[in-house]
Amino acid sequence: MKTKGGNSLPSIYKCKVCGAYVEHPIHCGRSCILLLNGERRLRLSKLLSAILRHIPHELSISIDEEGWADIQELVYAIKHKWKNRHLYSWLSEEHILAVAILDPKGRFEVRGHSIRARYGHSIKVKIDLPEDDEVKILYHGTQLDKLSSILKEGIKPMRRIKVHLTKSIEEAIENAMRKGKHPVILVIDANLLRNMGHKVFKAGKNVYVTDYVPPQCIKEVRYIN
Numbered sequence: 001m002k003t004k005g006g007n008s009l010p011s012i013y014k015c016k017v018c019g020a021y022v023e024h025p026i027h028c029g030r031s032c033i034l035l036l037n038g039e040r041r042l043r044l045s046k047l048l049s050a051i052l053r054h055i056p057h058e059l060s061i062s063i064d065e066e067g068w069a070d071i072q073e074l075v076y077a078i079k080h081k082w083k084n085r086h087l088y089s090w091l092s093e094e095h096i097l098a099v100a101i102l103d104p105k106g107r108f109e110v111r112g113h114s115i116r117a118r119y120g121h122s123i124k125v126k127i128d129l130p131e132d133d134e135v136k137i138l139y140h141g142t143q144l145d146k147l148s149s150i151l152k153e154g155i156k157p158m159r160r161i162k163v164h165l166t167k168s169i170e171e172a173i174e175n176a177m178r179k180g181k182h183p184v185i186l187v188i189d190a191n192l193l194r195n196m197g198h199k200v201f202k203a204g205k206n207v208y209v210t211d212y213v214p215p216q217c218i219k220e221v222r223y224i225n
């Protein structure tokens with residue numbers, strides 16, 4: 001199976017007519033301005049995820065208890081305090097907005113002049129995500145060497161504060177492959193999970209979080225390769 005592995009993203013353009021951020025060089029019948037090439041976009045997206053989820057303190061960025069950071073402050077901190085600031089001399093608020101709005105997985109949320117990561121934090125934040133009672137099957141990508149302990153003890157949050165699941169098998173495979181050489185996919189019965197008292201929250205386009213997945217909720221193990 002071919003996976004993107006998160007290693008490439010399309011460029012982002014800005015429409016000269018309507019001002020929309022788009023992934024196609026033509027909009028409203030006119031050619032657009034190139035805002036971010038794919039390489040800069042990917043680099044900025046990874047940095048934003050890292051800062052908003054894990055390391056705001058490394059750039060002295062203040063994040064409130066709900067995970068919000070001021071976009072102007074972020075731009076300033078990346079350009080002046082980040083160790084790789086030389087790679088971001090071009091950065092403006094607009095680049096951060098465009099990356100957040102067009103994120104393929106819905107990793108970010110923008111409100112006024114603030115931005116936050118919707119999921120994946122290791123810093124302590126309180127994010128009210130909508131509870132989901134519709135999704136029936138969820139997937140979790142892991143590695144073969146973790147399997148026996150997971151089947152005994154269930155899926156625990158580890159470094160992150162919540163357990164991350166996805167309704168997309170492709171994304172689960174990507175996640176599993178990123179973790180090592182022997183990817184394994186766990187198929188999870190979301191209804192049983194809820195019935196056992198573990199609420200399921202929708203966090204991104206395909207990402208769902210919960211506090212813990214008991215072993216009984218793992219309906220199937222799929223070995224990749």
Ligand SMILES: [Zn+2]
Nearest residue numbers: 015018027028
């Ligand atoms: Zn347009």
